Amino acid sequence: MASLGVVIPAAGQGKRMGASGNKLFLMLADRPILAHSLKLFEDSSNVSEIVVVGSAEDLPKIKELVSKYQFTKVSHVTLGGKERQESVYAGVRALSPAIQRVAVHDGARPLLTLDQLNRFFTEAEKYRAAIMVVPVKDTIKRVDEEGQVLETPPRESLRAVQTPQVFERELLELAHRRCIDEGFLGTDDASLVEWLGEPVHVLEGSLENIKMTTPEDLWLAESILKKRSDRVRSKIGSEKN
Numbered sequence: 496m497a498s499l500g501v502v503i504p505a506a507g508q509g510k511r512m513g514a515s516g517n518k519l520f521l522m523l524a525d526r527p528i529l530a531h532s533l534k535l536f537e538d539s540s541n542v543s544e545i546v547v548v549g550s551a552e553d554l555p556k557i558k559e560l561v562s563k564y565q566f567t568k569v570s571h572v573t574l575g576g577k578e579r580q581e582s583v584y585a586g587v588r589a590l591s592p593a594i595q596r597v598a599v600h601d602g603a604r605p606l607l608t609l610d611q612l613n614r615f616f617t618e619a620e621k622y623r624a625a626i627m628v629v630p631v632k633d634t635i636k637r638v639d640e641e642g643q644v645l646e647t648p649p650r651e652s653l654r655a656v657q658t659p660q661v662f663e664r665e666l667l668e669l670a671h672r673r674c675i676d677e678g679f680l681g682t683d684d685a686s687l688v689e690w691l692g693e694p695v696h697v698l699e700g701s702l703e704n705i706k707m708t709t710p711e712d713l714w715l716a717e718s719i720l721k722k723r724s725d726r727v728r729s730k731i732g733s734e735k736n
Contacts, residue, residue, distance in 0.1 A: 498596070499542055499543055499595075499596045499597070499616065499661075500542070500546065500594035500596070500664075501536045501542055501545045501597070501598045501599075501600060502545075502548065502583055502590070503529075503532060503536075503547045503586070503599075503600050503602045504575065504601065504602060505547050505548060505549045505553070505602035506550045506575055512712075512713070516553075517549075517550075517553050518603065518707060519532075519602045519603060521707075521713065523713065526564065527560060528603060528707055529605075530560055530564050531606070532600065532603075533545065533547070533560075533569065534566070535605075535607055536568065537568050538609055539609060539612055539616070541612075541613055541616040541617075542598075543568070543593075543594065544570045544590060544594060545566065545568045545570065546569070546571045546573060546589045547561070547573070547602070548574070548575040548583070548585055549572065549573075549574070549575060550575060551574060554572055554574065557572045558572050570589075570590075571589040573585055580681060580684075583684055584668075584671040584675075586599075588668075590664070595663070596661060596662065596663055596664060597662055597663075598616070598661040599661075599662075599684050600659040601658045603707040603708070604707070605716065606701075606704055606719055606720075607701060611701050612659070615659065615661075615698055615699075619661045621696075623662065623666050623693065624661070624666060624667075624688045624693060624696065625660070625661050625695070625696045625698050626656055626658075626659075626683075626685045626696075626697055627656070627657040627658065627659060627697075627699070627700035627701075627704065628654035628655060628656050628657060628697040628699070629654065630650075630654060630655075631654060631655055634647060634650060635647070635650065635653055656683060657700040657701075657704050660684050667684065667687075667688065669691065670684075670688045671687060673687075673691055674687050
C-alpha cells in the first residue's frame, strides 16, 4: 500500500451537543471522543502519519491529549481555517512529502473498528478517490424554499456519506487548489474531487460509524462500546471454559 497519511479535522463545535467548548474533548467511556478516533489510526498498520487540525484555542489541549495517550504517529497538530475545507487543506499540506495517499476522517466519528478501517483501506487502494457510505433507510424528499415537495429520489440510488475518505494526495491537493481559485465550497472532500470532474468510488461503511452531534449520539456510542466490550468478555470466558 502506498504511504498513507491521515488528516483529522478536530474543530468540533459543541452547540448541538450542549457542550460549552469543543465536543471532541467530551468523555466517551474511558477517554475523550478525539482520543478514540486517533487510536483507531494509531493502531492501523496501513497508516504512516497523522495530522490533527484544530482551532487556535484548542491546539494546546489537543497536543496535551496526543502526549497523554502517546499517539506517536501524530506528526503535527496544526492550525485550521475558518471553514472545514480550509482546515483539511492545511492538514494535507502539513503531511510529510513522502505521503502519497491521504485519508480524511472526522474527529467526531470514534466508532469504526480496526477491521472495518483496514478493509476499507485495502479496497480503496484500487481507486484514486474512495469514500465510505451506507444505504439510506428513510425516504428522502427534495423540497423548495416554500416547503413544497419537488421530487422523491429513488432510495436505491441514495447513500449517506461517512468518513474516512481516501484520495491520491496529488488529486486531493489539485482539487483544493482549484476550488480556492474558483471560490467553490464543498460539503466534504469528495465533493471537491467530484467538482473537478474526477470519479469517486463508494465503499461499504458501517451503521455504527456515527458522528457525535447530539447527546443522543453520545448515549448510543456508549451503548455500542459496552456491547463490544461485553462480546469480548463473553468470548474470553468461553475460551477459558
